[in-house]
Amino acid sequence: MKNYLYLTLIILTFSCNKKTEELKTKIESTINNETIEDTDIVNLPTEENKMLKIHNDISNAMANMRNDSLLSVSSKQFTDSLIYLIKNNNNTLNYPFEKLQKENALKMATSEDKKLRVYSWDNNSGGSMRFFNQIYQFDANGNIMVNESLASNDSQAYFSKIYTVQNKNNESIYLVISNNILSSKYSVQHINAYKIGTENLQNAAVFKTKKETLSSISVEFDFFSVVDRPERPVELITLENNILKISLVDDKQNVTRKNLIYEWNGDVFIYKGIK
DSSP states (O other), X not given: OHHHHHHXXXXXXXXXXXXXXXXXXXXXXXXXXXXXXXXXXXXXXXXXXXXXXXXXXXXXXXXXXXXXXXXXXXXXXXXXXXXXXXXXXXXXXXXOOHHHHHTTSOEEEEOTTSSEEEEEEEOSOOSSSOOEEEEEEEEXXXXXXXXEEOOSSSOOOEEEEEEEEEOTTSOEEEXXXXXXXXXXXXXXXXXXXXXXXXXXXXXXXXXXXXXXXXXXXXXXXXXXXXXXXXXXXXXXXXXXXXXXXXXEEOTTOOEEEEEEEEXXXXXXXXXXXXX
């Protein structure tokens, strides 16, 4: 009888320890809102359809009989759902989100090597000045990292393109193009240079002007001076064959036909003049 009770006690102890370890593992896997279960089983097309439904609610709230209360609730739901989905599913880094992009619910750009992706979406809190939430998602030595930035006092920009150059150390330098809408008249286009560190996205000072070396350059312009151009957003900053062109604006912020020219030398973009 004693042997039987002793054996039963051992089995119960082993079972409790196993459940404790399972619980510990589950808790550890949910740190920073990341769960192994979500990564393994979530169906991204299904989740995208859910996001699309929320976007439809936003569109309905902005219709003829504008419903600000529903708009606020739906916009927050869209933001919370998208951030949670991306944070908890590493495979979103390669998912196209075609439906959300087609409906203009989400703007995103992905680097050629698929290691950096940027997402942006209008949070619907602005008027002629638009406010955009942002997510940076990147592969840091096999670890998928996510940084979000929500617009509040700063209206922030939406992303439109990522260029990539390689430096002499064979590091990728990512040139992210983004766009502020300050009013129906005034806008800003930016180029920001980054490189991926071991755990974070780092500013890369690669734009060498006459006086200093910068990690970003911005062009403030009057949108009506380029309104007839067909591309959207208008491309005032372009890179081709290692030549970076940045549109020159006059003292009234009208875009001219001239460009500031920078050339990539394997370390930095060197300013070459105006052409």
